Amino acid sequence: MNAATACSTVARRLAAPALAGALALALLMPARAQLPKKEDTFNISAPYAILIDYDSGTVLFEKNADQLMEPSSMAKLMTVEVVFRALNEKKLNPEDKFVISEHAWRHGGAPSHGSTMYAAIHSRVRVIDLLQGAIIQSGNDACIAMAEGMAGSEARFAEIMTQQARELGLTKSVFANPTGLPDPGTRVTARELAKLAQHLIRTYPEYYRYFGEREFTWNRIRQTNRNPLLAVNIGADGLKTGFTKQAGYGIVASAVQNGLRLIAVTNGFKDHKARADETKKLLEWGFRAFESRPLFAEGQTIGDARLYGGAQGRVPLVAKGSVRLLVPRNSNERLLARVVYTGPVRAPIEKGQPIGALKVWRGEHVVLEVPLQASEAVERGSLSQRAFDAATELVINLFRAGVQKL
Numbered sequence: 001m002n003a004a005t006a007c008s009t010v011a012r013r014l015a016a017p018a019l020a021g022a023l024a025l026a027l028l029m030p031a032r033a034q035l036p037k038k039e040d041t042f043n044i045s046a047p048y049a050i051l052i053d054y055d056s057g058t059v060l061f062e063k064n065a066d067q068l069m070e071p072s073s074m075a076k077l078m079t080v081e082v083v084f085r086a087l088n089e090k091k092l093n094p095e096d097k098f099v100i101s102e103h104a105w106r107h108g109g110a111p112s113h114g115s116t117m118y119a120a121i122h123s124r125v126r127v128i129d130l131l132q133g134a135i136i137q138s139g140n141d142a143c144i145a146m147a148e149g150m151a152g153s154e155a156r157f158a159e160i161m162t163q164q165a166r167e168l169g170l171t172k173s174v175f176a177n178p179t180g181l182p183d184p185g186t187r188v189t190a191r192e193l194a195k196l197a198q199h200l201i202r203t204y205p206e207y208y209r210y211f212g213e214r215e216f217t218w219n220r221i222r223q224t225n226r227n228p229l230l231a232v233n234i235g236a237d238g239l240k241t242g243f244t245k246q247a248g249y250g251i252v253a254s255a256v257q258n259g260l261r262l263i264a265v266t267n268g269f270k271d272h273k274a275r276a277d278e279t280k281k282l283l284e285w286g287f288r289a290f291e292s293r294p295l296f297a298e299g300q301t302i303g304d305a306r307l308y309g310g311a312q313g314r315v316p317l318v319a320k321g322s323v324r325l326l327v328p329r330n331s332n333e334r335l336l337a338r339v340v341y342t343g344p345v346r347a348p349i350e351k352g353q354p355i356g357a358l359k360v361w362r363g364e365h366v367v368l369e370v371p372l373q374a375s376e377a378v379e380r381g382s383l384s385q386r387a388f389d390a391a392t393e394l395v396i397n398l399f400r401a402g403v404q405k406l
Contacts (some may be wrong), residue, residue, distance in 0.1 A: 045278060048250075048266065050191050058324075061282065065190045065191040066189050067190075070186065070246055074242035076134055076138065078165060081164065096127045097125060097127070098146060099122065099149070102121060104119075108139065112140060117141055118141075119133065125145065135213075138240070144179065147178040168199055172189050173187065191265075197239050197252050229279065232280060235255040239253060249268075262283055290327065291327065294323075296319060297322055298322045308347065310349065319370050335362050340359050347379065349374045349377060354372070357370060358370045
């Protein structure tokens with residue numbers, strides 16, 4: 001069987017239910033000529049930026065979102081993900097204590113003149129305190145101490161960071177240390193930082209609250225949270241700022257208004273004021289300019305995938321839950337939706353087996369991608385059915401080879 005990427009529009013599926021009928025026209029029918037309203041357009045001076053809807057993952061704005069960049073302290077989001085996961089899996093206890101080594105103190109503590117929680121050299125600090133030091137105070141000493149305590153060294157811990165990034169579907173991001181201090185081996189994309197933030201909020205609600213804490217005191221030194229958006233009235237409750245001379249000023253931010261949570265990532269600003277002002281404006285624009293529309297109800301068939309050697313020729317595909325999309329208010333823009341998978345898919349199929357994704361394009365950009373799975377089990381077909389599928393595939397492959405030679 002020669003697998004190929006299969007795409008099919010979902011116009012028929014979208015138009016069928018009353019729930020999505022109106023949206024089907026907005027998605028797949030040509031729009032009337034209409035100029036965007038001035039207030040519905042946005043630009044930003046940062047070289048890297050993205051704005052997404054937390055619930056659906058809909059991309060509302062992006063600028064160089066897939067280009068690798070230096071994350072500075074925003075890399076600490078991956079550091080705390082490793083620690084959060086260990087806590088969730090009971091491999092680590094919040095009351096466990098790690099030593100502040102001379103290396104952690106010298107390169108991340110007071111002598112380093114960088115961001116620090118001011119932990120005393122050779123002191124033993126609880127994991128839960130180190131987490132707060134890393135999240136609220138951006139303490140490099142806290143991050144190094146957790147890395148050494150869990151993996152023995154920064155380098156080994158960084159390998160775990162990259163490995164877990166791949167497990168989360170972050171295919172480009174790489175990490176060389178737990179602090180985000182300048183290193184050519186640490187690079188991320190704005191899109192993947194947004195996905196990481198989405199994962200942290202969804203997976204670790206009991207620890208996410210620390211991102212919104214306004215201050216933390218350690219070693220009798222009180223420091224306020226470095227996130228400037230927590231102090232303005234836009235519903236911000238996280239996540240992490242970053243700065244180095246090489247990278248400029250950046251932030252991964254999340255805010256909630258009227259039950260809608262948006263996640264913004266910006267990086268490369270020339271000063272901290274521009275970072276705060278323009279990221280605030282980006283979030284405000286997102287809340288003002290977009291509204292949520294339903295695409296598919298939970299359990300509703302979205303499309304189907306062609307099978308090879310199955311008792312039936314196709315298998316219906318569904319999402320794990322309902323599917324919604326944020327769209328510009330009062331807009332008739334054309335969006336294109338397709339089911340994309342590598343197929344034909346070899347039988348047998350288990351119910352719930354991952355098969356492809358629903359992708360929605362706005363122009364050249366994918367604004368929504370939802371994993372799909374088989375809605376039912378399909379057994380292997382009879383010998384005659386498998387022989388027929390093999391013959392069909394042979395004809396299709398011959399046809400493709402002929403087309404490619406033309």
